[in-house]
Amino acid sequence: MSVKRKTKSVNLILSIFENSSEALSVVDLVEQLKNDMNKTTVYRVLERLENEGAIHSFTGSNGLTWYAKCRECDAHHHNDIHPHFQCEKCGKVECLEINIPIPSIENRIIESADVLLKGQCSDCMK
């Protein structure tokens, strides 16, 4: 269920996340790694790294899956409500290290929340 073996694929994907403060879409990762490994391997390594708690996944504005490594990824669970930001101009996605308080809702148990803020990043608003 988690990462048992440190293979080339695992190390390569981990190093990409270590060197990037931004989130990465699976589509981009598959493209970027197409000479290094099969796309099935990309999907499976990402799944294992998420189960291990090394990275976390979320859905971007167009329904695509994104992964990122953030400080909170060292924690045991990913139920924390930290928002993501996607720039509508350049497409970049990043984790925001802020906390958005979610009110309790009558007659419902809130277990987690996906919050995606959309707008323009600092580069694109110049």
Added chain:
Amino acid sequence: MSVKRKTKSVNLILSIFENSSEALSVVDLVEQLKNDMNKTTVYRVLERLENEGAIHSFTGSNGLTWYAKCRECDAHHHNDIHPHFQCEKCGKVECLEINIPIPSIENRIIESADVLLKGQCSDCMK
């Protein structure tokens, strides 16, 4: 760009939303309407109804597209930040008529936000 003609397909889809307080996934709509119209028509009618402002769309927890009619749909724009709730047990999705305040973020312009709360609905928490 919007709904110019009141066809059978348009009326049928609109009546489904009038009679449902819940959001509906496109996949479910295509299945439900498969004897009435082609799936391409479902996609195109939904798109037109959204452009007209009759319904609004958002992304569910698995990346699928959902549509719903809510009170705010009568308004002119859909930039309002109203959250959606998805029950992780039965899969039902609904609009929440509450306002989640989004803080302003340094160096970024926030134009809109997708907020999906996940948990258990009143039926499933019994």
Added chain:
DNA sequence: TTATTTTCGCAACTAAGTTGCAATAATATA
């Protein structure tokens, strides 16, 4: 009633993500 223009159905397509299985590579054991 006819002409115009939007909408629909169909079939074929695209792209993200999944699955089964045999081959390979990493680790454990002797």
Added chain:
DNA sequence: TATATTATTGCAACTTAGTTGCGAAAATAA
């Protein structure tokens, strides 16, 4: 170190959401 064990990978084929082009049909305008 050599061998056995088990996780991981590559490949090809598949599934499913969503899209596109085009001719036919339906809605509205003239």
